[in-house]
Amino acid sequence: MAVPKNKVSKARRNKRRSAVWKLDAPAMSTCSNCGAFKAPHKVCKNCGFYKGVAVLKMDDAE
Incomplete structure (x- = not known):
């Protein structure tokens, strides 16, 4: 069983x-596509593009 040889201070x-x-x-x-900030390897929430391909259909009204 492992037993500490010396006391480890609170700071250490x-x-x-x-x-x-x-x-x-x-x-x-x-x-x-749009230049907005997004998480890497995720679809852009602003325009719905991923790697230059439209993945999500985004409404223009939003």
């Missing part, structure tokens, strides 16, 4: 654990 323990709680900004790319 918390420094090790702090990397888990960091938040990253979501990755964003621009749509090749």
Whole structure:
């Protein structure tokens, strides 16, 4: 059974654990059709295009 040889201070323990709680900004790319920001590898919610192909039929009224 593993037994710690020395006490790990609260500061050292918390420094090790702090990397888990960091938040990253979501990755964003621009749509090749309309230029709006969108998530990569997803259909554009603004125009309905994905990789230059119309995937969703978007109403002009919206």
